[in-house]
Amino acid sequence: MELKTPLYDVHVKYGGKIVPFGGYLLPVQYGTGIVAEHMAVRTKAGLFDVSHMGEVTFEGKDALKNINMLVTNDCSGMYDGQVRYSPMCNENGGVVDDLLVYKKNDESYLVVINAANHDKDVAWMKARVFGDAVFTDISSSVAQLALQGPASKDIILKLTDEASLPVKYYSFTEHVGVGGIDCLVSRTGYTGEFGYELYTKPENAADLWEKLIEAGAEFGLIPCGLGARDTLRLEAAMPLYGHEMNDEITPLETGLGYFVKMTKDDFIGKAAMENKGEPTIKRIGVELCERGIAREECKVFSSDKEVGHITSGTMCPYLKKAVGMALVDKDISEGDELFVEVRGKKLRAEAVALPFYKRTK
């Protein structure tokens, strides 16, 4: 059975087209449609319900040691109020999930995980807790909204004062009163755009949503669904678990080497990645030169040789190009002519650099 987020009734009220996703019933789009929602985030602002995301905490003197053993990135040296992205691997170096680590203080960390991996992650982490550390799954007592787009700051400033907001990208502040509602606010997001993510109690979520929608009306803020969330993250080349990552592909193979610190003492998957040596595949961007859309699983060819497959693909509303990410043979390089097999037809394509879209500051 699918769960409802605390905003389910709000989605129905706003005309959301509800679909099951990651165990939850969520809007794939509203009446405005994916393209309008995508464009709102790139040019104005969009509001997303991301309450399906999971949240867990590590507390105690050994909280950091626990996290550093679980994730591939190095979380030592973080300041209080900092956020860090990392894959979390299994013993074979495959990815269990990718997540965000929020450091509250030396003995208190919040970790945000994918909804679809929630049960697996909780079991994985729980079974590996050691030393002076308490692991708690707080997912059901946290709601999360994402306010994304260039107008996000103007909107949130109508509901809070500037001094209480996080300034730096990948930082957060706690106990921010947003329209009088207590929130943890981080400068994070999954759209490639300026924005905030707001964590609050489930009973406050609908109130917070309505206040943001009202404050954002003059700036062109509209509610956005999972469809736009996917096209936005794809345009910004942000990987999605189950597509660019899975439990058999290492982070090194899918272009996330920057988030794997092999110099760190030890972490789960390190030995396997060392033994595997240099990756033989890599993640690239593919742009179609002919009409059509490359979808997940489409085969990619160089001349007649199959060199990999598409992991996510769409028609990018902002760039107005059909693009995809692909895992291919490491010898493929930018500018190479490729062919993508779309429903039996080989369409001409080009290997291009990632990301497809980068915000101009």
Place this chain on the structure above:
Amino acid sequence: MSVERDLFYAETHEWVKYLDGGRALIGISDHAQEQMGDVAFINLCDEGEIISAGDEVGDIESIKAVSEIYSPVSGTVSKVNDELLEDPAALNSDPYGAWLLELEGVTENNSLMDADEYEKFIEEE
């Protein structure tokens, strides 16, 4: 969601509008475009092709997915709506104006639904 009165509909959500001289226009219903979401590309068969009712005559790529289009009637393709191919979003904004193909030598298909029947059909679907 609207259902245009003077058209006939297939269970696969295409409509046909019978014209004079054994010609007909075919397109997709408002319900179909709503289900597909924003249309990105339309691929259609060529002029001159001889079609039987139920044949695949093209496909529509939306941001979300690809959907095949089946002809509700038999005939020969006499025109392809090239303007629509250039502006596929028109299929979302005006599904009953945005015809896909014109056929000639059309044999009317009595198994299609009229507007009332189609309305009931999508309610029950």
